[in-house]
Amino acid sequence: MNYPLIPPLVPAPSRSAFRLRRVVAVATSPFTGQQQVQEHQGAWWEADISLPPMKRDRAGAWQGFLLGLRGRRGTFLMADPDARVPRGVAAGAPYVNAAGQKGNTLTTAGWAPWTAGILRAGDYIELPGNRLHMVVADAASDGSGVAALTIEPPLRGAPPHGGSVITRDARGLFRLASNDAGWDADAAGVYGFSFSCIEAL
Numbered sequence: 001m002n003y004p005l006i007p008p009l010v011p012a013p014s015r016s017a018f019r020l021r022r023v024v025a026v027a028t029s030p031f032t033g034q035q036q037v038q039e040h041q042g043a044w045w046e047a048d049i050s051l052p053p054m055k056r057d058r059a060g061a062w063q064g065f066l067l068g069l070r071g072r073r074g075t076f077l078m079a080d081p082d083a084r085v086p087r088g089v090a091a092g093a094p095y096v097n098a099a100g101q102k103g104n105t106l107t108t109a110g111w112a113p114w115t116a117g118i119l120r121a122g123d124y125i126e127l128p129g130n131r132l133h134m135v136v137a138d139a140a141s142d143g144s145g146v147a148a149l150t151i152e153p154p155l156r157g158a159p160p161h162g163g164s165v166i167t168r169d170a171r172g173l174f175r176l177a178s179n180d181a182g183w184d185a186d187a188a189g190v191y192g193f194s195f196s197c198i199e200a201l
Helices: 054-070
Strands: 015-028 035-050 077-079 092-095 103-111 124-127 131-135 147-155 169-176 194-199
Touching: 015 147, 035 147, 035 169, 124 147, 131 169
Parallel strands: none
Antiparallel strands: 015 035, 035 194, 077 169, 092 103, 103 147, 124 131, 131 147, 169 194
16 A cells, blocks of 8 residues: 555545644743743644545445555545635745745745735645645735745745645645544445544654
8 A cells, every 4th residue: 555545535524623733831830820831843733524424335435545544554645625725816836935944934936926815814735745734824925926924833844945835725644543443334324434633744
């Protein structure tokens, strides 16, 4: 089995819950109530996915996908099913515009010039290595097609200069949150599937 796998396209999830989990320590003084906050580097995506009821002709593909992951060993590519298309204009052929970038700001180029709302808060982007990030502030391109994107989670490693910035069907690299994979079925042969996953770091 070659990883990452691609989930079946149909049926699409009927319900999804996405969240970004962080590691932030808060120490509160028992005497003054003052707080000391320490944000650590850990930040990753998690998701819970539920599929609509389906008959065996479609259930088989999902069974094969889930069992083919071999628990938490295998990885797969997945987009947020409710945000496959950006809210912003997203015109152009964007790419990473400098090497060695870190933190929460990503300099990009290749956008249509002088465009307000080239991406908008809540839009996902996929960077080289199948790294999924969300734009958290509206961004505009300048006359050279350059745009600075404010993103979460922060960059874990510097993406390569010239690497593509994917804005439609932006996907991340995930693995199952459990080694167990299963489903239920009723007397009419209608199957139900749900699973939880975590970003593969």
